[in-house]
Every structure is written in structure tokens, then in C-alpha cells.
Amino acid sequence: MTDQDRRSIGMVLGTESSTPLEWWIAIDPDAHLQLDDVVSVRTLVSGNQHVQISGLVDLVRAQHEGSGFESDVFLADRGRRGAHVNISGVSGVATTANALDKVRAGTGDEGLLAGLDAACTTAI
Secondary structure, eight states: OTGGGGGEEEEEEESSOBBBTTTEEEEEETOOOOOOOOOEEEEEETTEEEEEEEEEEEEEEOTTTTTTGGGGGOOOOOOOOEEEEEOOOSSSSOEEEEEEEEEEEEEHHHHHHHHHHOOOOOOO
């Protein structure tokens, strides 16, 4: 995977709970995620120690932000999109992704680990 593919594709949501086994992403408007995509986040666990968490997208959603009435849909030109990341097992440090951490597309190695182990947490 090239550096271009490793650009940020979103951020970890702070409005939804983040646990060692799952977290939500706010997808950048110019990015695309689909089911079974591998994503990766580098997160701070203590002081200056970072870990990298990789997982699989298992749900993608779209909705209009702040819509209260059916007619509000005409006021929004595009909705927000989010994705749920599932971590079904943890090897290494069991920690959560922090709100506003940048999410990147996973690499081949991360995809292999996420696909076989369904999770990858690596100290950096």
C-alpha cells in the first residue's frame, strides 16, 4: 500500500463509546469505507507510549445531522457517514482508540493479521 493510500480516512468518534473491542469512525467526506475494510489507528496509551490498533469495518451508516423533520432532508446537501470497527480479539495491549485519533486504511500486514486474528494491537 502506498503512502497515498495511508492518508487519513476519518477520525474516531467521541460521541459513541470506544472499547478495546469496538469503536466508531466519522468518515471524511472524500473517503470511502465498505464492509470488511481493514482500518488502523495509532493511539496514545500513557505518557508518550503509542499503540496501533487494527480492525475490520463491520457496519457502515449514513444519516443527516440535526434532522428533526422529514422536510429537513431538503436543507442538507449531504449527510454524515460513519463506520463501526469490530475487534474480536486483542493480542498485546488491550486499550481503546481515543476520540479524534486519525484513522487510516490498513496495510497488507495489518489486513493479514486482522483477517486471521480479527484484531491486531501493536506497541509502537
